[in-house]
Structures are given as structure tokens and as C-alpha cells.
Amino acid sequence: MRILCDPRQIASLDDRPLQALLAQRFDEVSDGEAFDPSRMARFVIVEPGDPLPEIEARSGALLTQAVLDDVAYPEPSSSPSFEVLQCHDLDGLVYEYVEIISEGEFAIALFIRERPGVDELVMCFCRECAQPVADSV
Numbered sequence: 001m002r003i004l005c006d007p008r009q010i011a012s013l014d015d016r017p018l019q020a021l022l023a024q025r026f027d028e029v030s031d032g033e034a035f036d037p038s039r040m041a042r043f044v045i046v047e048p049g050d051p052l053p054e055i056e057a058r059s060g061a062l063l064t065q066a067v068l069d070d071v072a073y074p075e076p077s078s079s080p081s082f083e084v085l086q087c088h089d090l091d092g093l094v095y096e097y098v099e100i101i102s103e104g105e106f107a108i109a110l111f112i113r114e115r116p117g118v119d120e121l122v123m124c125f126c127r128e129c130a131q132p133v134a135d136s137v
Contacts (some may be wrong), residue, residue, distance in 0.1 A: 001058055002045040005037035017090035018045070018111060020065045025109060029124045041107045048117025055122065064125050073125050080129060083107075087130040096128040 004010065007026040013019050022043060029041045044059040056063050064073035081133040084098040093114040100107050112126055114119060 001047055001050045001055060003058065004043040004045070007035055013045075015113070016092060017039050018113065021088060021090060021094065021096070022111070029107070031124060039106060041109060044108065044110045044123065046110055046112040046118060048115060051123055053121045054108070055119070057109060059108055060101070061097065061110055063097065063110070064121065073129075074121070080125075082129075084127065085130045086133045087126070089134055097126070 002009075002013075004022065007023065007049050009032075010019050010026070013022070025041075025043065028036055029035070029066045033066070036098075042060065044055075044061070046055055052064065055061070056065065063078065064078070066072060066079050068079065071078045073080060081099055082097050083100045084096065086096045088094045088096060095112040097110040097112065098107055099109075112122060114123060114126070
């Protein structure tokens with residue numbers, strides 16, 4: 001798992017399409033201001049081998065957990081806590097999960113590229129819940 005708190009960290013990624021999407025998101029969140037990770041957002045790249053409990057613990061996102069009750073995915077009556085879960089086609093599928101933490105002021109965004117080794121429950125959740133988007137990145 002990679003946690004990005006500075007837009008300059010994007011350059012260290014080997015994934016050009018994901019770099020472009022992350023650069024766009026950093027720009028959108030900062031809206032012309034200097035990026036402040038403590039106030040604006042945390043960007044997390046989920047990698048193969050990252051287990052779901054570690055993803056949730058380190059990122060702060062609830063991902064498959066419910067906020068209002070104890071019913072978690074994959075239970076049919078679960079109500080996940082994301083604001084947005086999108087599927088981008090960026091030379092392969094990338095899921096973008098966004099959870100707003102505090103009154104629109106702070107968000108956690110997870111980026112999950114569909115590939116072998118990514119936690120299977122995470123992948124099932126993304127495939128089932130994500131909305132496709134037409135990418136302009």
C-alpha cells in the first residue's frame with residue numbers, strides 16, 4: 001500500500017495512467033491552494049498482497065464496513081460508507097473509492113487497480129458497487 005500525501009510523490013509511480021488520474025485529483029482537491037494532507041485528503045494506492053484489515057487500518061477508510069450499522073459487505077443488506085466508487089478504464093480497470101470523513105473538508109481516496117494478488121473481497125466489492133465513468137485523463 002502506498003499513501004500519498006504530497007503531489008510530488010506521483011512521479012515515483014510506474015503507472016502513467018494512474019499518475020495522470022492522481023495528478024488531476026490532487027489539483028481538484030487543492031483548488032489552487034498548496035496541498036495540505038491534514039486538511040484536504042489522503043490518497044492511497046492499494047497493492048497486491050494488501051489484506052483488507054490492513055487497508056482499512058492504515059488508510060482510515062471503512063471500505064466494506066457500514067457506518068450506521070454492523071452489517072458489512074458481502075451481506076446483501078450492507079450499506080457501505082463510500083461517497084463515490086467509480087471504475088476507470090486506464091489501460092485496465094482502476095477503481096476509485098472516495099469516503100468523506102468530515103463535512104466535505106477531508107476525504108480518503110483509495111485507488112485499486114484490478115490485478116492478481118489484490119484482496120479478493122476488495123475486488124468483489126469494487127466490481128459489484130462501482131459505477132463506470134468515461135475518463136478524460
